[in-house]
Structures are given as structure tokens and as C-alpha cells.
Amino acid sequence: MEFHTIVPIKYVPDIEKVKFDTKTGRIDRSSAPGETNPFDLNALETAVQIKEKLGGTITVISMGPPQAEFCLRDAISRGADRAILLSDVKFAGADTLATSYTLACAIKKIGYFDLIICGEKTVDGDTGQVGPELAEHLGIPHVAYVSELRKVSRNKIVVVCDMEDAYYLVEVKLPALITVTKDINTPRLPSLKAKLRARKAKIEVWNAKDLSEIGNLSRFGVSGSPTSVCRVVLPKISKKRCRILRGESAVKEIIEILEKEGFL
């Protein structure tokens, strides 16, 4: 069988533009268009580079609202061959455990794969949990924070793993899952031709019923999520007011402050 890579991707609000309701702390999703989680583009680029070397196919999979179709089309224009959208109200309100479980069910339904590549985290959830949780549900090894792919072959890969204090060289048997950091590559932009082709591509949509033979429906969405948000508050950003220093005396003043605080 040819090499098959699966890349889970997420449709996220544009964090730089999205507005927050200052009273409820909720985000107003209509205030900014969504985009593909930037870290997932590095995961997809990694998959495309493997495909350029070994051949094979790439499947992208996303759990999210119907608008997430946009990310899947974009992924096809960047080199993915097949795209699956998991969309159902029964999937909504999922925490990382329910999300990873649902993705695992869908991947089991897809069947054969060699490698799963995830971004290290998402910009909205910022947990980095779905990748390792997914690996556990599938019973395959994982290496997180991969910053370089050294060797790829049919049955194993050698990666560089960025562990804060140092980089480690790790060999992993396939099938396996890796999560990649932004250092691994610079995602290429799709060509116009690829964009046009992706417009016509078929996006498969699977709902909860499609996964009912593989998974337990009660483990999807809210009912499958052990964690829940009981309160949301806005951080106190204006806790301090900036003392602005200008002109000739500014340097002297700042030196005095540093001295007083014990830095000099």
C-alpha cells in the first residue's frame, strides 16, 4: 500500500482580529473570519514534503462547523488528496478528550495510515492536547514538538524533538503520530491553478451516525467532555498604568528606577 499521511486541521477564529464581549468574556465569532490554525499549515507542509519524497496520499480531516470546509479546500490546494469534514451538532461543545476520541473514530473508519501529523497546538484552545490524546486512543506511539524530520522510510521516521532545554534525536516506528513546531518548515502558498482545482474538489462530510459503528455516541460532543467552563473572565490588563517618560531626563529616570528595584 502507498504511504498514507493524515493531517487533522482546525478552523479557528483569527485571534488578532476577533472581538470579545467585555461583559460575558465570550468571543464574537462573527466579528472576524475564521482561518486554518496556523500551526496546522506546518503539519500539512510536512506531509506534502514527505509525499514529494515517498509518493503516497494525504488525507486532511477537520471537526468543526460547516464553515470549516474552507480550511479543507485550502488544504487541498496546498497538496492534500482527500478531505473529510466531521460536522454534526452532536460533535459540538467537545473538549480535547471528546475531540480526540471523535477524530480517532473517524481515522479508524478511514482505515489504513502510516503517519498522523498535527500542529503543536491551536491558537484558540492553546492546549496541545489533542495530538497525544489521539495517539493514545489509536494505541500508536507519538513524539511531540518535532522541529525537524531527519529520515522518513516506509516503516520508521527519525525526528528532532525540541524539549526546551535541548534537542533530541528520536526514532519512531510507524504507524505513529507527531506534533510539529513552527520551526519545521515554512508553509508554501498554493498556486492559482491549485486553488482553482481545489474549488471543485469533493469534501466528504461525516456526521455522528457515520461514526456510530466505530464509536460510542455518548463520548462525542458535550456528553463526552468531562471538562466544562463554569466561568469566563477578562484578564485585568489595565492593572497598572504606564508611566511615560520623555525627553532628556527619560534615561536618567529609568536608571534611577532600575537602581531602586535592585537591577543595577
Add this chain to the structure above:
Amino acid sequence: MRKHGEVIVFAEYHEDHFHPITFELLSKGREIADVLKTKLIGVLIGYNVKDKASELFRYGAQKVVVFDDKRLARFDAVLYKHLLVNFVKEEKPELVLIGATRLGRSLAPRVAAALNTGLTADCIDIRVDANGDIIQVRPAFTGNIIAYIKTRTKPVMATVRYRVFKAKKLNRYKKGEIVVKSIKLPEDTGIKVLRKERTKMIRISDAEIVVACGRGLKRREDIEMIEELAKLLGGVVGASRPLVDEGWISRDHQVGFSGNVVRPRLYIACGISGSPQHLAGMRNSKIIVAINIDPSAPIFKIADYGIVGDLYEIIPKLIEEIKRRRKTRG
């Protein structure tokens, strides 16, 4: 209040030392164990680590469970998970705390998924409410909101951000029980750590003083000026993402959401306007000084002191003035 299971802290021992988050977790875990009237247990995994277990008592652990094996010398998420999952199933704790380090963030989700329990990432506070339920507090959306989270399954699991809680040495618990467990390890996990490739030059997340530069720098060689100021203050150089993307400085120096999160005692931002992604990586620094030519730069909204002006005038003056003072002081 109902009777509670123990509080478990994963002691992160890596490359011959405890990650300092271990002591912070124990101190927080001690507080929670006292409220819940339960025990605090440390779990230590590694090779030749038995002698290190007693270091955990001073921070409030009453018992330390040790897994010691040659194969545990380097981090293998599947092996470490196997041990923690078995231990949790046997002990049935109330709460499991793991550091939100890269190692912890790779390990904790696997453990949570295996136990089919909830996990809250990167907490900045853990509390017990009036019902005896554990409340986990964490930032979300690049730090734009703070969420309070409850977990309805047991154990409650959380990873905790580094340098949020204070490590407190206690005299109460100088001694405790050390239990060395021997357990059969799975034969082949599929993961083989071949070697350490390279140790990082700097660990910016540990730094007490960071002098960081951004797009306000015009030339690559001008980083030398930032280096000089950092060196004079005994700090390290940080950088915003554009400079790293340009290849002016290595990623080890990057401060921000996709780089390193820092919380030094002093952060000097030179020519950094303050994108949300940068602010998310440094807003919890104790004292923030911003130098920027644009008085409307967002960095001034979170800074304690701001100098509006050209960094090419201000930084050389700062360097000169610090040197002059040092000289006169002898």
C-alpha cells in the same frame, strides 16, 4: 465535605535535575491537600533517581513513589504513561498535577486519554470551591480570556504553567515514605531516543532579566547593542517573531505565543510594538519597560514604564550611563 483521594504530583526529573516546576507543583499541591484533608504524593520516574526522592519532602510531599529503570533515563511518552496510568488506577487520587513543560504537555494528554478523564492545560491557578470541587483557572484565546474549568471525572488532571506558583520549603515535612515500585515495562513502545542532539544556548523561560528587541531594529548587527545592555544587566536577549523569521537571531531567543513564554523580574522591550502574539509571551513579567518611537504602540498599554523615543538614541545612553555609574561606584 466528602472524603477525598490524594493529590499526586508528577516530579519532572530530566537530565540529572528536577525541573523547578516540580517544587512549585508540590507547594500548590500541598495547599490543596491541606484544604481537602488528604495526602500529597510525588511520583518520580527515571534512572538512578532513588536518592533524589527525599528532596521532595521539603516541599510538602508525604510520600514519594519511585519508578527506577535504565529504560526510563530519557523521556518516552508511552513508557512514562504506562507507569502513571497504572499508578493512578491503583491509587485512585483526586487530583494529578503535571508541569506544563514540553515534557509534561506531551505526557499528560496520553495519561488522561488512557484514563478517559478530563485534562486542563496550562493552568495559572487551582482552587477548591465551597463544595470541595476543584476549579482550574487557565487563559484561553492567546490570553484574551480567563476560563474557570471544572472536571466531572476522576481524577481531575491539570498541567500547570511554570513560574506561576511559588516553591515553598516547609519544615513540617522533612521526612516521608519512599516506595520504590518495580513494574514490568512494555517491551517495545516504538519510540527510541537515539541521542541528545544539541543543548540550547539559553533558556529564556528561566531568565530573571530579558532585554528584547523587535522590528524597531534596522540592521542585524544592531543586536550587538541589545546584547551589550542585556550583559550589563545580567540578563539574556529576547526577540519578537519577525527578527527570528528574518534569521537575525535563533528561535531559542523568541518570546511570544509561538516561541517562549517568559515571566522575568524585568523585561525591557526595545522597538517592539506589542502584537497580541508577543504580549501573550511576556505580559506576566514583573516589571516591563518599553522603549518605542510610536506613543500609540500597544506595548505601552501593558508596560510599567515607557520611554517614547528612538531606541538608537536611548539604548546607547542607557549603556553609557550604567557603565558610568559602575565606574564611579568602583
